[in-house]
Amino acid sequence: MTQAPATALFDVDNYIAINEARWTIADKVIKALRHSGMVLDTAYDFGAGPGWFARRLNHSKLDVLALEGRHDVAEAGRARAPNCEFDVLDFDNCATSEALPPRDFALSFGILYHLENPLRALRMMGEMTGKAMLLETMVVPGDDFIARVARENPNETQGIQPLAMILSRAALERGMWAAGFSHVYECTLPVEHDDFRDLKARHPRRGIWLLTREAVSIDGFEALKIEEPRRDDYWRK
Ligand SMILES: C[S@@+](CC[C@H](N)C(=O)[O-])C[C@H]1O[C@@H](n2cnc3c(N)ncnc32)[C@H](O)[C@@H]1O
Structure with missing residues (x-):
């Protein structure tokens, strides 16, 4: 029996559907940033997978360095992009x-x-971002500054380590503060995939944020006030 390639799971219909939905937003943002006068020539694609987004960034006239944690997936990316x-x-x-x-x-x-x-990765990503980062991630529901330790599925689309930490929205915003972004905007545009929707039986699982060094004004992105976190008495009964 022949073994499925490392990239097979990246090519299933649901994966492509969420890629298309997210790219619609990314494409809008890149065009709007350029329209506002921001010069965008070079880009990183963090956790790039086999290059679906890297190719599109490149087609948007960006010189792309895609960073991927798995050797075989990076190799597939070199062939695809x-x-x-x-x-x-x-x-x-x-x-x-x-x-x-x-x-x-x-x-x-x-x-x-x-x-x-x-949090550490976000700090590194911040250091590597010259002008703007578009971030899409899952968040756990709840207003508190918390995270959940989740079991990763053992396949190439998932974490390399067996456990991952999923932040709440508030915790993520603290991470953005620590990563040194002076301007943070939350995407309020509809993203055409259920993971971004507030459903009857499920909280939104994902969101998109734009993090910049200078103030920008992009339709469908709402400025968030990110303040230096205060240390509370977590132990009070
Ligand atoms: C869900 S896929 C996302 C691929 C693409 N960015 C997208 O949004 O469709 C996660 C990717 O991150 C990579 N990855 C997982 N853990 C990583 C780590 N510790 N460092 C870098 N990449 C990692 C995986 O190999 C996989 O290609």
Whole structure:
């Protein structure tokens, strides 16, 4: 019996559907940032998978360095997106000093919630972002600054480590503060996939945020006030 390629799960219909939905937003944002005068020539694609987004970023006239934690998936990316460079970087097993020089734009889609330490990775991603990062991640419901330790499925689309930490929205915002972004905007545009919707039986599982170094005004992105976190008395009964 022949073995399925490492990338087979990236090519299933639901995966492509959520990619299309997210790309609609990414494409709008890149065009709007450029329209506002921001020069975007270079980009990172963090946790790139086999290059679905890297190719599109490249078609949007960006010089792309795609970073992927798995060697075989990065290799598939090199074949599928030959105009992009692919490097292997495991966000949970690298030193923060391995952060690469900033590029104008960064796409961080579908990676943060697969990591053991999303806060540290977000800080590294911040260091590598010159002007703007578009972040899509899962969040756990609840207003508190919390995270859930989740079992990862053992396949190539998931985390490399067996456990990942999924942040709440409030915890994620603290991470954005620690990553040094001065401007944070939440996407209020409809994203055409159920994972982004508030359903009768399920909270929204995902969201999209734009993080920038300078203030921008993009239709469908609402500015969030990210303040330095206060330390509360978590132990009070
Ligand atoms: C859900 S896929 C997302 C792919 C693409 N960015 C997207 O949004 O469709 C997660 C990707 O992150 C990679 N990944 C998982 N853990 C990683 C880590 N610690 N460092 C870097 N990449 C990792 C996986 O190999 C996989 O390609």
